[in-house]
Amino acid sequence: MHVGMFLVVLLSAFAFKRNFIFPIVQTSFRRKVILESNPLRVSIAGLELPNPTILASGVLGFSAETLSRVAKGGAGAVVSKSIGVEPRVGYPNPTVVQAEAGLINAMGLPNPGIDEYAGEIEYAKTILHIPLIVSVFGYSVEEYETVAARAVAAGADAVELNVSCPHVQSTGSEIGQNPRLLSQVIEKVKSAVSKPVIVKLTPNVADIAVSAKAAVEAGADALTAVNTLKAMAIDTETMRPVLSHIKGGLSGAAVKPVALRCVYDIREACPDVPIIGCGGISSSRDAIEFLLAGASAVEVGTAIAWEGTSVFQDITKGLETYLRKKHFRSVKEIVNLAHRS
Ligand code: RRO
Numbered sequence: 001m002h003v004g005m006f007l008v009v010l011l012s013a014f015a016f017k018r019n020f021i022f023p024i025v026q027t028s029f030r031r032k033v034i035l036e037s038n039p040l041r042v043s044i045a046g047l048e049l050p051n052p053t054i055l056a057s058g059v060l061g062f063s064a065e066t067l068s069r070v071a072k073g074g075a076g077a078v079v080s081k082s083i084g085v086e087p088r089v090g091y092p093n094p095t096v097v098q099a100e101a102g103l104i105n106a107m108g109l110p111n112p113g114i115d116e117y118a119g120e121i122e123y124a125k126t127i128l129h130i131p132l133i134v135s136v137f138g139y140s141v142e143e144y145e146t147v148a149a150r151a152v153a154a155g156a157d158a159v160e161l162n163v164s165c166p167h168v169q170s171t172g173s174e175i176g177q178n179p180r181l182l183s184q185v186i187e188k189v190k191s192a193v194s195k196p197v198i199v200k201l202t203p204n205v206a207d208i209a210v211s212a213k214a215a216v217e218a219g220a221d222a223l224t225a226v227n228t229l230k231a232m233a234i235d236t237e238t239m240r241p242v243l244s245h246i247k248g249g250l251s252g253a254a255v256k257p258v259a260l261r262c263v264y265d266i267r268e269a270c271p272d273v274p275i276i277g278c279g280g281i282s283s284s285r286d287a288i289e290f291l292l293a294g295a296s297a298v299e300v301g302t303a304i305a306w307e308g309t310s311v312f313q314d315i316t317k318g319l320e321t322y323l324r325k326k327h328f329r330s331v332k333e334i335v336n337l338a339h340r341s
Contacts, residue, residue, distance in 0.1 A: 039323055039330045040316055042076070044274045044296050045196035045221035047131045047158055049076035051316045052331055053287070056278055056301030057082055057135040057160060057200070058107070060309075064124035067132070073309025074316055077131040079299065080117075082162040083151065084136075084171075085143050087113035097233045097242045102252020102280065103302055104231045106167050106245035109137060114150045121154035131157040133198065136189075139170045141181075145188045152193045161189060164202035164227030166249045173202040173227070179214035186218035198276065200224040201262070203255075208262045209269035222274040224299060225262045229255050252302040256280030260293055267294025267339060282311060284318020291331065292338040 040051035054077040060066040061081040070078050090110030097104050111117070117134075124132055134151035136159045138144035148159045163182055165172030175181045182199075189197050199215045201208060203226040212223055228249025233242040241247075259279025266275055274297075277290030282303030290298050303311045319331060328334055 037330070039328075040076075040319060042296050042331060044276065045158070045198065047077065047133075047196060049131060049297060051076040051312075052291070052297035052319075053312045053315050054133070054276060054297055054299045055079055055304075055312075056299035057162065058105075059301045059304050061135070062112075062120075064120050064127060067124050068127050070304075070309050070312070071128055071130050073311070074313035075130065075300075075309075076297065076312075076316075077133060077157075078128070079133040079160055080121075080135050081111055082109055082135040082137045082165065083111050083114050083117045083147055084109065084138060085114060085146055087111065087116065091243075091245045094243055095245075095248075097248075099231065099233060099250060099252070099254060101254040102250055103305065104233055104243065104248040104250050105228070106243045106248030108245060109165060109168050109171070114147045118150055118154040121151060121156055125155035133158045133160050135160045135162050135200070137162040137165065137171050138185075141184050141188045144185045145192045148189045148197070149192045152195045156195060158196040158198055158221075159189065159193065160198040160200050160224060161185060162200055162227070164200050164204075166202065166204055166228055166230045167245055167247055173204055176202040176211060176227075177205055179210060182211060183214050183218035186215055186220055190219040196221040198222045198224055200227055200278070201266075202227050203258055203262050203279075204230050207265075209265050212266040212270050212273070216270050216273050220273065222276060223266060223270075224276040224278050225266055225295075226255075226259050226279050229258060251279070253280045253282065256286060260289055263290055263295050264293040264338065267336060281315075282307060284315045284322060287315050287319060288322055288334065291334050292336070294336050294339065296332075296335055 042052045055070045057079040067078045091108035134156040136147045163176035199220040228251045231250035232247045263277045275295045277295030278299035287298045
């Protein structure tokens with residue numbers, strides 16, 4: 001055969017193969033990959049999440065309907081508002097003020113109490129298709145135990161212990177800042193419930209690794225890092241503090257580098273505990289930073305105020321694009337990578 005003719009035949013065969021055979025092979029291969037594995041799926045202390053984004057406690061977490069709205073926005077799990085034994089009205093207004101790059105709140109743990117909320121958990125379980133984590137607080141070891149046990153009996157898939165609210169006396173960070181008390185609460189709750197116990201830590205300590213180690217030794221199944229940073233705002237016209245409670249907790253973009261450092265420190269101190277990053281996460285880039293620092297999932301709260309519930313889908317879409325661009329097969333492969341020496 002003439003060389004030119006040979007080349008024409010070869011190129012035609014190649015074009016035929018490329019246009020007609022490869023697409024068929026590739027399409028069926030791609031479809032198989034998508035159907036068989038979801039690259040965003042994560043498992044945290046036995047909880048199966050379709051993606052690593054979680055609604056943070058305190059935002060849209062009171063009713064089954066708002067939790068369902070967040071699920072429809074693309075969250076992989078949801079955390080309720082913190083619930084105690086008795087109803088609490090919370091602090092008088094103003095309870096929230098905008099800061100330079102975030103919000104300062106002192107809501108004061110408003111909640112309907114576990115008797116009332118148990119019905120909401122039961123209803124939420126009938127309409128949610130993602131894990132429901134109930135945030136729990138108490139004024140004593142026994143109160144944490146009571147609320148956690150009731151929440152699990154009502155259907156909670158896990159509890160998140162709020163040992164980190166920065167501005168309510170005799171609970172929250174007053175417990176989380178004391179490793180002995182922190183251990184007692186966790187041990188008691190662990191002995192009372194069969195579901196995962198997640199512990200939400202405070203950044204308002206000298207060394208968060210100390211709190212993390214105490215929590216892990218007491219049996220915490222996972223840690224959330226972190227709750228809000230103690231903060232305040234003053235009105236120059238009235239010359240008084242803006243919040244009725246004077247001091248509150250700072251959340252949003254301003255706290256992101258602090259929260260990220262906390263996750264990194266915890267991972268260095270506790271190599272095996274699953275960590276949920278929380279603090280100023282509003283984009284896939286933020287989420288990726290937390291995953292690289294050691295988090296297996298991230299909680300999103302304040303960003304919902306600016307972006308709405310579509311923030312969850314935006315983050316997961318960006319995450320998937322990043323994984324493809326960097327040639328990772330799943331989100332699990334990037335967890336901890338910032339710790340490589
Ligand atoms: O309700 C609140 O004021 C509140 C809680 Br429970 C919390 O954990 N963190 C926060 O900043 N505010």
